[in-house]
Amino acid sequence: MxxxxxxxxxxxxxxxxxxxxxxxxxxxxxxxxxxxxxxxxxxxxxxxxxxxxxxxxxxxxxxxxxxxxxxxxxxxxxxxxxxxxxxxxxxxxxxxxxxxxxxxxxxxxxxxxxxxxxxxxxxxxxxxxxxxxxxxxxxxxxxxxxxxxxxxxxxxxxxxxxxxxxxxxxxxxxxxxxxxxxxxxxxxxxxxxxxxxxxxxxxxxxxxxxxxxxxxxxxxxxxxxxxxxxxxxxxxxxRAEDFIALVSDAISARISAPDLTVADVARTLAMSSRGLQRRLAERDLTFHGLHEGVRRRMAADLLALTDLPMSEIAYRLGFSAVGNFSRAARRWFGCPPSEWRQANAVVPRDE
Missing domain, CATH: 3.90.1520 (H-NOX domain)
Incomplete structure (x- = not known):
């Protein structure tokens, strides 16, 4: 895979x-x-x-x-x-x-x-x-x-x-x-x-x-x-509680921070940055990949299920500028966020 x-x-x-x-x-x-x-x-x-x-x-x-x-x-x-x-x-x-x-x-x-x-x-x-x-x-x-x-x-x-x-x-x-x-x-x-x-x-x-x-x-x-x-x-x-879930939850809680780092999340989990990175590497994962995954899923929901402007979505996801969010959305969805929203927005049925 x-x-x-x-x-x-x-x-x-x-x-x-x-x-x-x-x-x-x-x-x-x-x-x-x-x-x-x-x-x-x-x-x-x-x-x-x-x-x-x-x-x-x-x-x-x-x-x-x-x-x-x-x-x-x-x-x-x-x-x-x-x-x-x-x-x-x-x-x-x-x-x-x-x-x-x-x-x-x-x-x-x-x-x-x-x-x-x-x-x-x-x-x-x-x-x-x-x-x-x-x-x-x-x-x-x-x-x-x-x-x-x-x-x-x-x-x-x-x-x-x-x-x-x-x-x-x-x-x-x-x-x-x-x-x-x-x-x-x-x-x-x-x-x-x-x-x-x-x-x-x-x-x-x-x-x-x-x-x-x-x-x-x-x-x-x-x-x-x-x-x-x-x-x-x-x-x-x-016992089955996956370590990845704990890290993802910690990222989600601080997702609006524009400069969220592995050190920030490690402190939340009461561990060292090196220890966090090592445990992620054992699962063939990276902090950057988890951060991207949380952002991508939240972006998909915000675009499809809300009418928030792009600037507000970018802010909520911790992007310092709308342009940065747009570039990330192109990477995630293969098209600009406005185009993805138009194709995926949930519209109430006509009565």
Missing amino acids: PSDARQRLSTDTLLIHGRAQVGLADYCRVRRVDYETVLRQSGMEGQRNDVSLGGHISLRDHARSLEVAARLAGDDCFGLNWTRELGAGPEETVTLAVRYAPDFAGALEATARYMHIVCDVTDVEARIAGQDASLAFRLPDALVCVDQMTDRMMSKVHARLMRIGGGRVELSLAEIARKEPASRDLHDAHYAAPIQFGASRNRLVFRVSGEGAPNPYRDDDLFAALCDLNRRRLDDRR
Whole structure:
């Protein structure tokens, strides 16, 4: 395999459970959106979706497919509408464990502890203090367009936690890390609580009444067995956690820095520049190649899924001048960025 192709494959490391994609084709039919077009424009055409309990797909591709579907449907709340109209979708080992938790606190803690098995989220935190409880998480910096992904994940987590409460749990605040939609009505109706858009991370804050909100679906044997399975799966994910993913995440978090160096990223990872370069070389990769790969993928999403001017895209990707970005885009896509955008932009369908 050529070196540049290997670099591209190796740097797209963020994953989500394959079952997250299940049901999207059905909802696209409901919304009169051609699912094959969604797959083609999101780069998923011809890919096999592994929906087994241990199967994963590209998180970036899944998030992009939701954004493409939303654009084609002309609906900036597509992800939330999907949950409201067709439900949260099929379960996997984490949500099954949550279903059988002894009480709401146990469900909240299990969600936070094992969430990384389902999706490569960051900064996951569960807090329980008396009658107040909260769950927070953030999507990776490498994802450019996340409004639909955010709505889908938040509404699924909210729905699955609320069913555990047995009527003794109410949502008191939803902080959502997406831009405010043109109309808040759908979100207000769904969450029935104060909402803050544009948050730095996603957070659901609950008020729990009674004695810890016992779970009406409680099954201690099933919960223990599923938690044991999830612990093993989490250990497997951690052992398999590719070093390249950690480096790519560090690059993504500082992608707008115009002079990002291997030393900057090495400091973030608490290692020396030489050590970082050596470990990359062991995988036949380079820092420059990873940096290019992250920039290229983010550029593709910014060009296809936003109407940001070239100057803003160049700035967000750490280019000191638009001309530098244009030359890089020609190298990545084989044509000027404006031409690539014209050919790949997702345009809402005509009603």
